[in-house]
Amino acid sequence: MSERVDEKILDFINESEKREAKKxxxxxxxxxxxxxxxxxxKDFFDKKLKIWIPNDxxxxxxxxxxxxxxSExxxxxxxxxxxxxxxxTLNIIDSPLDEECVGELKDGMKMIIRKTNPSNVFYDDGIIEVNSKNIGFFEFKSSAIDDYIYNLMFFLEFEGKTLMGTFxxxxxxxxxxxxxxxxxxxNIKENNKSKMS
Known part of the structure; x- marks a missing residue:
């Protein structure tokens, strides 16, 4: 009985240390x-977009x-x-997008990826509001030659077009x-807009 309690305490300490480490x-x-x-x-697309990425x-x-x-x-x-x-990765797709259609685009892309490779395993998806912009995302697991890959795709309207990012x-x-x-x-920011404080 006490061994299990000790394990639980250790788990709790490990979890809080992990949370503490996530800064x-x-x-x-x-x-x-x-x-x-x-x-x-870092700045991208003629300094119009700012994204935090590891400096190395x-x-x-x-x-x-x-x-x-x-693919080309x-x-x-x-x-x-x-x-x-x-x-x-970041890519501007020359396809018009407005704020209200971000969810539709996300669902459509998810469906295409599911059809292209039915063995992909899908996890969470949704829309996050960042600086009054909708960013659609979904996560999935795909298989590579010798391992499984975690993928997160995200989409937002950028200067009237579609910005697609992946991790x-x-x-x-x-x-x-x-x-x-x-x-x-x-923490994605567009530079061409005056920041609201």
């Missing part, structure tokens, strides 16, 4: 897995891009860690990254 990406280093990442707000993420090499995204319409921006196992990492690391990815999404 704000905008305020200093964040421990993810076994290492600390320093995030910085580099532009993916042309060779790796062609391998990972064989691969994302415009592909930032990744050293070995390319953690990737953030992916090895599936067994997604518990460590998931909270961070949502922080990234919640």
């Amino acid at each position: 704000d990406i905008c305020k200093g280093p964040v421990k993810i897995g076994e290492r600390y990442y320093e995030f910085e707000e 993420f580099e532009e993916m090499s042309e060779e790796a891009r062609k391998f990972k995204y064989p 319409n691969r994302p415009e921006i592909i930032k990744c860690n050293e070995d390319g196992s953690i990737v953030i 992916s990492c090895i599936h067994n690391e997604c518990k460590e990254w998931r909270d961070v990815v949502f922080q990234i999404i919640r």
